[in-house]
Amino acid sequence: MQQRLYYLSDETECDSAIVSSGEQDGRFFAILAATLFHPQGGGQLADGGWIDDCKVLSVESLGEAILHVTERLLPPGPVRLRVDADKRALHSRLHSAGHLIGTVGIDLGLRPDKAQHWPEASRVVFRMEETAPPEAGEWEDKVNHIVAQNLPRQCGIQDGARMVGFGRLPAFPCGGTHVRSLADIGRIRILSVKTKKDTVTVNYDIL
Ligand SMILES: [Zn+2]
Incomplete structure (x- = not known):
């Protein structure tokens, strides 16, 4: 299960890693080892931001997983997360x-x-x-x-x-x-x- 860093942290930047990524229905997604991005749900909209220099278009819960829908396909490996702080x-x-x-x-x-x-x-x-x-x-x-x-x-x-x-x-x-x-x-x-x-x-x- 991904670590939901935003439960315990107000930070908007950190290092993480993409553990899997892919394309489905014409959308690219990435799953992270740990995430600062709040997914849409519980009455709150999803965070915006970037994984490295790639824009995060939406963040969605899928069961226990959090899908980061990205502008392009990102390969697995270490990444820098930046949540849109404003x-x-x-x-x-x-x-x-x-x-x-x-x-x-x-x-x-x-x-x-x-x-x-x-x-x-x-x-x-x-x-x-x-x-x-x-x-x-x-x-x-x-x-x-x-x-x-x-x-x-x-x-x-x-x-x-x-x-x-x-x-x-x-x-x-x-x-x-x-x-x-x-x-x-x-x-x-x-x-x-x-x-x-x-x-x-x-x-x-x-x-
Ligand atoms: Zn609350």
């Missing part, structure tokens, strides 16, 4: 903001159902039982109040699952990338809170 930082900020919205929702008596932390299309969806959710402005105050506490990220393994939280806040099982401490998120903007039957969708962005 794109990674944006994804980590959006994703971490999603955690805080989840935390606020739980405090309000809602149950987090699913989430998507994509640039310009970020949202957290909750199931609602009895309590009607507050307006966007109240959510925004609550989440930014937590951001201002600048709590540090905490990662751990619990019952085989990677758990990620901030300070004393509840941790969530999560395979994504996150900011080191909450102030790195910046300001969270709650764009809308939409209620439909028993679901509440909180659309958000970061400034």
Whole structure:
């Protein structure tokens, strides 16, 4: 199994090795001994970047394997990985903001159902039982109040699952990338809170 270095490291460059590569359906792919690239999944988009000087077009999970779809066919052997640091930082900020919205929702008596932390299309969806959710402005105050506490990220393994939280806040099982401490998120903007039957969708962005 490939080592998922991004679970434990915020580095965006390292040495690795291609253990296998090939072509399928007109796309070239490489599998690495260890990778810094976060694949698309868990509500987070894939990292971009380069393997040596070859652009990584997408990063996909295939069972336990991570496929790096590359611009051209790369032979097995040692390589240098470079993750697009700006794109990674944006994804980590959006994703971490999603955690805080989840935390606020739980405090309000809602149950987090699913989430998507994509640039310009970020949202957290909750199931609602009895309590009607507050307006966007109240959510925004609550989440930014937590951001201002600048709590540090905490990662751990619990019952085989990677758990990620901030300070004393509840941790969530999560395979994504996150900011080191909450102030790195910046300001969270709650764009809308939409209620439909028993679901509440909180659309958000970061400034
Ligand atoms: Zn997460």
